[in-house]
Amino acid sequence: MSRSTRTADLNLQLRNKTRLFFLLVLTLLASCTSKPEPALPALTFKNTVVSLTFDDGDADNYAVRDILAENNLRATFYIVSGFTGTNGYMTEDQLRDLYNDGNEIGGHTLSHSNVPDLSGADLEREICQDRQNLLAHGFAVNSFAYPYGHYDDESKQMVVDCGYNNARGVSGGPDTIPPVDMYVLNAMPYIVKDTRFPKMTRYVTEVENDGGGWVIFVFHHVCDGCNEYAIKLNVFDQFAKWLGEQQANGLVVKTMSEVANPK
The missing domain is CATH 1.20.5 (Single alpha-helices involved in coiled-coils or other helix-helix interfaces)
Incomplete structure (x- = not known):
């Protein structure tokens, strides 16, 4: 070299x-x-209750069963009994699995009718027969949800006459505890396909920061973009784990009947 x-x-x-x-x-x-990243402040809940509700009885809702159980959560499933077991909807056995886990089965009319469009015997059939069908399956049925959140004085009274002790709308939330009107319970805005995990947690924490209340979530489909009113399973899983963890910090998660009519 x-x-x-x-x-x-x-x-x-x-x-x-x-x-x-x-x-x-x-x-x-x-x-x-x-500098090290600052630690997130510990959350403490004193006056906030969360209810998870699922409308219609869609078949993909069954996917949340294990997630709920793993995180010590129970939800309310509002069922259109005339659709049970048909294509795209949960079967009676699936509803029973959810019910036996401690989840609540509620009514959502016989055929998902817009109840203010009905009256008399037709209205009674949609609301009362739906409840009778669910009772015949062996479920305790106390909670009702108005399809589309629509109601009028006659339909509201029919919910009472058919034996329900609470009814949920789809807007105006959060509600108070106790509610002003047990038959028009106010829910948070619909969870839709672009609703993210941080937004759902903010719904809960902001209510607590404002003095507390009843945070009612409304879910429909559980899937990856199959419907405008859908939540991805992994996003629901993340939210459920967060809710489960916050129960140790004082957050209360209950079904609709447990909050509306405490024993």
């Missing part, structure tokens, strides 16, 4: 060592001057 080649080699090695030295110095400086 020539002398000039050896000199070039030595110079290259020196430059590499110099670069390495400066990289080490910069790394040490950064570690000395950077």
Whole structure:
């Protein structure tokens, strides 16, 4: 190897060592001057109750069964009994699985009718027959949800006459505890396909920060973009785990009947 080649080699090695030295110095400086990420403040809940509700009895709702159980949560499933067991809807056995886990089965009319459009015997059939069908399956049925959130004085009275002790709308939330009107319970805005995990947690924490109340969530489909009114299973899983953890910090999660009519 020539002398000039050896000199070039030595110079290259020196430059590499110099670069390495400066990289080490910069790394040490950064570690000395950077501040650790601040810890998230511990959450404490004193006056907030959450209810998870699912409308219609869609078949994909069954996917949340294990998630609810794993996180010590119970939800209310509002069932259109005339659709039970048909294509796209849960079967009677699936509803019984949910019920046996401690979840609540509620009514949502016989055929998902817009109840203000009905009156008399037709209205009675939609609301009362729906409840009778669910009772015949062996479920305790006390909670009702108005399809589309629509109601009028006659339909509201029919809910009472058919034996329900509470009824949920789809807007105006959060509600108070106790509610002003047990037959028009106010829910948070619909959960839709672009609703993210942080937004759902904010619904809960903001209610607590405002003095507390009843945070009623309304879910429909559980899937990845199959419907405008859908939540991804992994997003629901993340939210359920968060709710489960917050129960140790005082957050209360109950079914609709447990809150509306405490024993």
